[in-house]
Amino acid sequence: MSSDIRIGISGWRYAPWRGDFYPKGLTHKRELAFASRAVNSIEINGSFYALQTPQRYAGWYADVPDDFVFSIKAPRYITHIRRLHAIEEPLANFFASGLFQLKHKLGPILWQFPPSFAFDETLFDEFLQQLPADGAAAKRCARHCDARMATDDYLAIPGEQRLRHAVEIRNDSFLTPIFVEQLRRHKVALVVADTAGKWPYIEDLTADFVYLRLHGDKKLYSSGYSETALQRWCERIDLWRQGRQPDDAHLIKERGGKGRNARDIYCYFDNDVKVRAPYDARRLLEKLGLADTLDAVPGQLQGAA
Structure with missing residues (x-):
């Protein structure tokens, strides 16, 4: 079994990109179409700030090639505002909001937690238990949505569609084997986040895919990656896709058990x-x-200097 490798960008609507990455004169409406033909995956981040609509998801689906894959950043309302407390309805609203309009182009769902969010074993396990593993479970979840979300097609969720989840943490309290064991038990990926040393950098493999977010290795959100740095990521991805680990992997939990034959890769x-x-x-x-x-x-x- 070969692995699927997706390399892309987090978001695509950035004013400084216009006239640089995006050709001069390209309309804003065509930016996604252009970006999706330069990379093979994009992380939707507008969903982090507000619930999107079925029409918007359907439009994004139509704008990109048939073999393209999106990942979706889950709402901060759940992770940052509610902080995992009383989230049944917010979770239902998210899964009822139209993301399944992406159909086969729907990839992993990213759950990012703020630096102030400390690990709570019981609370986090309850959260992981609520994450639907397939469309059938997502449909059951969506039935609990607020009445305003119950549009005509809000339950048009294919039951057989598999769902993948990834967790990005930014607090040192998560650096415990208990957390890694939780993720493995629920088959949720731990995000490998390169944050210029600001937040934890962890490479434990906890699912059948690897999710990377590269925020900059020298200066957060702004520094580019050198050829040497990109080669390092290339080599690590090549190992991870085979189910292997680099010899110098940064691990919370010591190695153990057998590796997989292949892992899918999502890198943004x-x-x-x-x-x-x-x-x-x-x-x-x-x-x-x-x-x-x-x-x-x-x-x-060709890139800028």
Whole structure:
């Protein structure tokens, strides 16, 4: 079984990208279509700030190639505001909001927690238990949504669709084997987050896929990745996709058990401030031999100094 490797960007609507990564004169409505032909996955982050609509998800589905994959950043209302307390209805609202309009282009769901959120074993396990593993479970969850979310097609969720979840943490209290064991038990991925040393960097493998968020290795959200740094990520991804670990892996829990034959990879660059993310993503795709099938305009992908 071969692994699916997706390399992309976190979001695509950034004013500084216009006239740089995006060709001069490209309309805002065409930016997703352009970006989705330069990388093979994009992390939707508007869903973090507010619930999106079925029409918007359907439009995004139509704008990208058939073999494209989105990941979705789950609402901060659940992780940052409610902080996992009394979340049955907010969870239902999210799964009723239309994300299944992405159909087969729907990839993992990212749950990011703030630096002030400390690990609570019981609370976190209750949260993981509530995450639906497939469309049938998501439909059961969505039935508990607020009346305003109950549109005509809000339960048009294919029961057989598999759902994947990834957790990004930013508090040192999570650096315990108990947390890793929880994630493995629920088959939820632990995000490998490169944050220029600001927050924990962990590489424990806890699911049948690996989710990376590269926020910048020198300066958070703005520094680009050098050729040496990109080569390092290329080598790590090559090991992870085989189910292996680098010898110098940063682990919470010591190695144990057998590795998998293959793991899917989802990697998103979030160093967008100085227009580095799309170029770094493209270079990593090239290093992995995955750029040849993309219909990008070569002259727009040479990168900035």
